[in-house]
Each structure stands twice: as C-alpha cells, then as structure tokens.
Amino acid sequence: MQPLFSDALATVIARVPKKLQSPKIGIVCGSGLSGLADKMREKVIVPYEDLKGFGKSTVSGHLSALAFGLLGDGEGVPVVAMLGRVSSMINPIIPVHITYADILCPLN
Secondary structure: OOHHHHHHHHHHHHHOOHHHOOOOEEEEEOHHHHHHHHHOEEEEEEEHHHOOOOOOOOOOOOOOEEEEEEEOOOOOEEEEEEEOOOOOOOHHHHHHHHHOOOEEEEOO
C-alpha cells in the first residue's frame, strides 16, 4: 500500500468504530446527495483535511468529509460516503482503498 493510503487508513482506523471500518458500499455524493449522511445511523465524520494527501472539495458548499455509518433497515449496511468531490482523478477511489468497500457508486 502506498504511504498516502497507509496514513489515511491509519486515520480511519483510529476514528471509526470497527463495525464501520469495512463498508459494503462506497458512495461518491454529488451535490444532490449531500444530505445522505443525515440518514446514516452511528455516523462518524472524518474531514478530508485530516486524511494526508486527500485535499479539499473544490465545490462550494460541499462538506469535504468522509461519512461512515449504517443505512437501511434492521442492523443496516455499513457504508462510506464521500461528501464533496475533489479535483484529482485519483481521489474518488480513495474511499475504496482506505476502507476496502466492496462496491463504489460514483453519483452526481
């Protein structure tokens, strides 16, 4: 694993409860889905600025954070949502790399 990903993963492990560290779905939220995190249960927000090399959202009004939590009925499904896009093409894959999400959903 590249050092950048290693540092970001260490930050996630330190802040996110174990049951949320392996999300089934990674969601890259466009402006219309910025409220998705409000629907999560047991939500943990990790600001992009705390993830080495991640950068900041270039879109005004975006939160610039990863939101980890549970969505759905019953016990819920662990997910991570990227709240705010960044200009680098590599950044949309970071939620998958640092959380090992099974599915990535890039939405605009």
